Amino acid sequence: MKNKFLVIVLSLTIVAVHSMPKRCTESEDCYDEQLHPDLPSNGDSPVLDNEEDLNSYWLEKSKSFVQDQLARELNSKKAKNAIFFLGDGMGLTTLAAARVYMGGVEKQLSFEKFPYTGLSKTYCVDRMVPDSATTSTSYLCGVKTNTGTIGVNAQMKRSDCEDTKNSTKYVYSIGKWAMDAGKAAGFVTTTTVNHASPSGLYAHTAERSWESEMMVEMSCGKNSGVESIAEQLIHGDVGSRLKVMMGGGKMNFKRDGKTNLIDDYKGMSEKNGFVETRSELMSLDLNSVDRLLGVFSDVHMDYNLDKIDKNLDQPSLEEMTRRAIELMQKEKNGYFLFIEGGRIDTAHHNNEAKLSLDETEQFSKAIQAAREITSEDDTLIIVSADHSHTFSYSGYMDRNQKITDEAGIAADGLPYMALNYVTGPGFKSHYDSNKRQRIDPTSTNGKEIHANWPTAVPQTGAAHGGEDVAVYASGPWAHLFTGVFEQNTIPHMLAYALCIGDGLKSCDK
Template sequence: MEFVLLLLISHLNFICGLIPGLTPPAGLKKKRIYHQIRNPPPEHEMNPTYWRNQAQETLKRALNLQKLNTGVAKNIILFLGDGMGIPTVTAARILKGQLESKTGEEGFLEMDKFPHVALSKTYNTNAQVPDSAGTATAYLCGVKANEGTVGVSAASVRRQCNTTFGNEVTSILKWAEDAGKSTGIVTTTRVQHATPSASYAHSVNRDWYADSDMPSEALEQGCKDIAQQLIFNIPGIEVIMGGGRKYMFPRDTPDIEYPNDWKANGTRLDGKNLVEAWKDMKKGKNAHYVWNREQLKSLDLTKIEHLLALFEHGDLQYELERNKTTDPSLEEMVTTAIRILSKNPKGFFLLVEGGRIDHGHHEGKAKMALYEAVEMDKAIGRAGSLTRDTDTLTVITADHSHVFTFGGYTFRGSNIFGLAPYLSDVDSRPFTSILYGNGPGYSLQNGERPNVSNSEIYENNYLAQSAVPLRQETHGGEDVAIFAKGPMAHLFHSVHEQNYIPHVMAYAACIGQNREHCVKFERGPCPSAAWVPIGSGAILLLLLTLLSCI
């Protein structure tokens, strides 16, 4: 009798789920209506020995971390995934595995393999949920700042030019330049965008890309646009790669790649050609300006001292839309940058931004965002193959997260962009695993949620459904991850304020404010002068070395 009753309830729930507006009687729990079949786990994962052995291998690696790398970081590489919150990292890991014809969950991103992991608190001084400008000032300049401002302290007020002066703060790129290291900026956005600009500019408005973007009052008060600061503030920067050509040329100058597109024309009102200004400043040096992949590939990197490469009038194309003939990948740009910068015996600092992860999320296009994250991970792997952990500190983090998530009890190996395995128990319609808390994917058809299908959800420009309608999806406010390897990477160890990041990098490299813990001494008959870190055990080493030189 009990079996018959359960069978009747099951059928009633099934029927009610198929007929919109029909709900089961009170007291009857509605069953999930599955439209997918769950596959069994891989055979080797059914054996407990597999999981025990895996854990033991991980334990061995963890025990080896007791041998800390307390040396000096000759090189520093900072990878910044704009908008790359932890849900994005996880989804990108699955996507990477699925692109390799695996289920995805069991794999590892390159950043996952880094031995030291921490969390970063991303709030701005005046914002609980931050923007990319205030956060960039934190992880590049070492001080928290107001939203919308770059390279200035929290005493500056956005859009008020006269609050700039006296409140400027310098970045780790500047500290590296002052220490004689080579420096570089690589981004998939315009080079004047929030993240890269905080490394060289001081602006109370992140949107002042060119003088045409500034109010007359700001110009009269002496504020400079960000493009101009890129060229003149720190002229020694060896490598600048990204987009943003139109901010470098006089107004209405046709773009070299898109001469018939007025939106790509130059925007400057002061008549300056900043590319020519850059060339003039580099006379007598082996310096090159390029604007496409062919030109980049033709360069003799063994001879180049300075490179300015602007591949688009605005931001670079999404990886899924990139013209592989004319536009380099982020991996290719990073390879080029490291090969140029590595020639300096004093080392280098390189900032690499996967900036269009953020743009994909803002547009509600999760597929665009996640492919950008996978491409950045390729660049991380490439950087690792071109450097050594013994003398290169590599740090990976994000400026902020997004209101992006994936859930729905999807089965193991489900396509990351696919549908949840069952219908909604409210409107009896399918839904994707990936969803946004807000954004342009909000949609109602005749007062109801659209009946999404497999024919649309895998398109590159598909707008994932969102709960609240907004033209642009917003940032998230939760902590983001910090991954680190190399000298002093263990100093990333807990939950940190975001502005802590450049202080660790500077300490590891003995630059900027943190030179005092390194002692430069002449060894007399000993081989050469060197920077020696003073820390646990290092003082004894220093004394023994000094005695050997007497």
């Protein structure tokens, strides 16, 4: 009788334990539906390709990956050319979300197929989380410096009008190293051609906002002797030698109210080509020009989705990339080309997630085009970001949902989105300050091109993220770009592969 009683007690205990919500240990992945009521039940799970239900599917995928790794051979040839693609603000979260935006978590961005990957540490001399000016100096000039300064070392004081003229504090880019070695150099961007990222190639300044003469005068007064970034692009030692320059920012070339720096550029040579529309760029006979300046908008170039919506005569990043490479391929000694998807970052600053992910897809297409029209045998292509953003992708969504969908229901009874930001202007449109509660985010998100995504902390512009960013590499000496390394080593590794500059060179072995 006693034993029978113990059996009944044990049976009831087991039933009770199994009916209680599961408590997770630190080592467990616990996604119990009782702990996460927003999760779909098994009956609501999406119907996926039946192949994924089979062990053999995953085994074959894994075997194929291992075989590809084993078949890989190191390419230790001297690189004739190098192309550096920079996705501004393109952190790992952006990449993962962009895959879903493109059609599913299993999708790949073009550069994710590159054979070698690493991680770059993005901090700068004075701050843990950097801006695009200091990072540009890092990944183009090989020296870490202070926030807001470009092409100078950390001895330079930001916004100091006198200090900015002190050339002993200047540092020089891989673009100059390439041209000094007899190669060509140039850049393409979707921001202004005088913005922080491309300016690292040719400018030296204590203040990134000094893009135009007007901005210099506002800070330093008239006749200060301080050259704007636009002035340095047209008349500077490096800028005046660049073979291709494309992006936006026409308004920055106005000077003293009467003259225009673009007119200066055109007057330098009959073979200095200039275009300002997609039609002109695509129809241009590249054999008729030695250099090319393309300025396609007054400020930043428009977002891809806006270009489509408004039917604007602006080239895509892919089209600019193709034309730039075609012009560079005329150079018998090779070239260095910097190409920036700059509007990934500007969309993130506005919490416009949909725009940012679409710009990332356009960036991927440009890289695919570059790999198609160049040879992996002699052209090193690397892809990276200058910094990340405080952008999150979370929730337990079904595989068949869009990344712009809601992820579930939160504890306040309202939906929450899969995409969110920590900081930025999206706070205002998603929080009712009078009622002190969230506003249903599904009322706007995903429906408008420029919709703001929810934000936890109100700011006029979203802050950058401080985590490492990925680096992808393909071509000669691509295997150097592995492991975790300081961002400023990137141009030195590029220079090693190209056999240029004053540092280590592959041809010195």
